[in-house]
Amino acid sequence: MLDNSSEKKAQPKKLDKIKEQTVSNKLSKFFFLNWENVLFKNDYYIINPSSQQKKLFIPLTVKSPQSLECYNYMIKYIERKLPKIRCQINGNTLTVIDTVNLDNAFLMIVEYTKQQDYLKQNVIDKSKKINKISFNTCLEKSKYLTDNEIKKYKSKYLNTLISLQNKNYKIIPIIETLTYKNMVYIEDAFIFTICVKQNPIIRIIIENINPNRATIVFNIIRNNYFENVKKVFAFLNSDVINKRQELHNKSVDLSDIGTYYIVNHNDDSIHKWTFKLIKGML
16 A cells, blocks of 8 residues: 555656646757758858758757868768757747857867868869869879878877888879869878788779778789779769769779779777788788
8 A cells, every 4th residue: 555655656756747748848848969960161151951850940050150061071970079069949040059069069060170171172163174183194193102191190090001011112292173063172182002912902092081981892813903093083072973982882884903892981999890801911
């Protein structure tokens, strides 16, 4: 009997709490904003509803002198590293109520970008002519490229590849052209070469200085090294739409170069990433 009476006494408190939430939800709705809903522009950003949220609120434009369009490169990084932002919806109007976390997030992004030169890369309207760099020019630059010039990007992936690079080959600085529907992104990247003396297969690694870009690995025949590296370079600078996505989907036929695979950048340790990179070589 004592146990039953104590249960009955506990219930009203629980019901009251639920009732309060119900009343509160009639007045407004709360949810946590995903950073993928944010579209950064210079001096402002837009919070867009996802396809499931279109009936909840209309897009919100927020003026912000800290906002830069190039931050869109970093959405995956931001999602992993920064907290979600608490928002409130009244009617179909969205309000960011967690302004402290939002301000802190911008501070973290700004601090991070100070270390990342890739944000200075060009974003070009597709209708404009793009002056592409030649493969021979990149080869010439490789003769004078130093490890310190690569280390300035403070990338654990680039630094690891420097240590794995076969000293009989040069690290080749290249420009990767990423072509989308209306825009073309021009980003710096490097071609690294990893090989084992007795193995006829050479592993060509393409590492972009943008940490949101996955590592691309080609397995090529040693005897056709320069010919195949030139083909890899040509593909990376081609006008193929969404070429990285096409690689992910295995929709590109590059059998004349060799086999290829993708090693994603994620929260795994650098040791796991390295293992995936060189697995099967030794």
